[in-house]
């Protein structure tokens with residue numbers, strides 16, 4: 001979801017930067033087409049933009065007054081969910097902090113496991129029987145963090161069982177447990193199976209012992225491989241790993257070896273993510289202070305991305321999204337796909353965020369505040385955003401671009417917005433810049449466009465938002481497109 005995290009990369013640049021300046025969505029009356037353009041006359045894979053921009057959560061919408069949060073929640077809880085739905089369960093603890101991680105929140109101690117799971121189950125009980133939670137199938141559940149696999153075996157099992165008790169899971173529900181292999185022993189694996197987990201997403205990041213340990217990952221290559229083999233050996237669940245490119249000292253050779261190792265293990269799938277760096281993380285500080293060499297720059301990262309695409313395509317892996325590759329049909333990656341579209345998302349745990357029919361909400365981020373709410377029988381929601389009138393269109397655009405192409409004709413029919421005419425000036429420029437190929441109302445991202453997909457998606461959504469929600473702009477867009 002847009003908060004805590006899922007198996008998306010847990011990093012973003014400190015400030016979104018575009019063409020040398022911090023990128024901000026243009027305010028009313030300060031709009032210009034150029035703000036959305038890419039560089040032309042350069043190698044688009046490496047230089048189309050200066051940096052990746054951060055994705056804004058929520059697809060538009062307005063924050064509601066704090067005094068209205070309780071009543072809004074009450075109203076939302078009484079409406080049955082319709083359409084696709086997922087659930088996100090957040091486990092905020094980690095045994096150690098990985099140097100690059102901007103999402104580390106709470107050190108883990110064994111004694112916290114039972115208390116935390118008790119509280120999570122109480123949180124699920126708060127809306128038990130309310131239509132928003134109890135009606136309509138839930139198609140995917142994701143235990144993310146933090147490190148869900150840090151929890152004790154008995155607690156993992158009863159948490160998974162509680163999810164089956166309090167959420168109406170679809171018969172083919174994907175149930176993912178995210179985690180790391182360190183301390184994920186067979187007792188815990190078997191507890192997850194007993195609770196019904198059918199997918200594991202493990203943050204390996206790199207198989208190189210040197211790279212792993214320089215980033216604060218504890219287990220060496222051999223232990224990671226043994227753990228994955230053990231988990232795969234049960235034959236009970238899809239097993240996928242996250243890999244990251246761009247770490248300091250991670251050459252192209254090491255990166256391609258990381259992918260080869262995942263392929264040799266015959267895992268069900270893998271995510272290939274780009275490293276982004278927060279300056280306040282230990283890695284950001286170490287690089288700034290010269291204690292660690294710099295991470296790969298954007299041109300190098302783009303080469304690593306292109307090399308991974310070539311390698312996986314040659315091996316006939318298929319893409320479930322631009323970052324996610326599957327080897328077997330056991331892997332579906334449902335949660336991550338649905339949550340980026342317009343699916344409802346029930347969310348539990350401190351800092352977790354969800355969405356009900358376009359109403360985004362986020363829980364108390366501070367553990368104590370979250371616990372206090374739950375213990376006093378209150379939903380721990382800190383903030384709610386009312387949906388933009390075009391919420392479903394924006395999410396459909398984001399979902400399409402996650403998969404590398406957009407069918408404007410289909411979206412026009414579905415949403416009654418003249419998308420191809422509206423986007424024409426933007427797509428023409430991006431086509432000249434080498435990021436998209438447009439034909440018959442379909443825009444397909446080139447390899448360079450795929451690398452810059454986050455920018456393209458956010459810029460397109462911002463462009464649509466400003467056009468559709470600020471009537472002053474209509475004329476200017478028409479002028480720019482020569483209409």
Ligand code: SF4
Nearest residue numbers: 094097098101104146
């Ligand atoms: S295990 Fe490492 S990468 Fe994952 S949330 Fe914890 S600190 Fe971050």
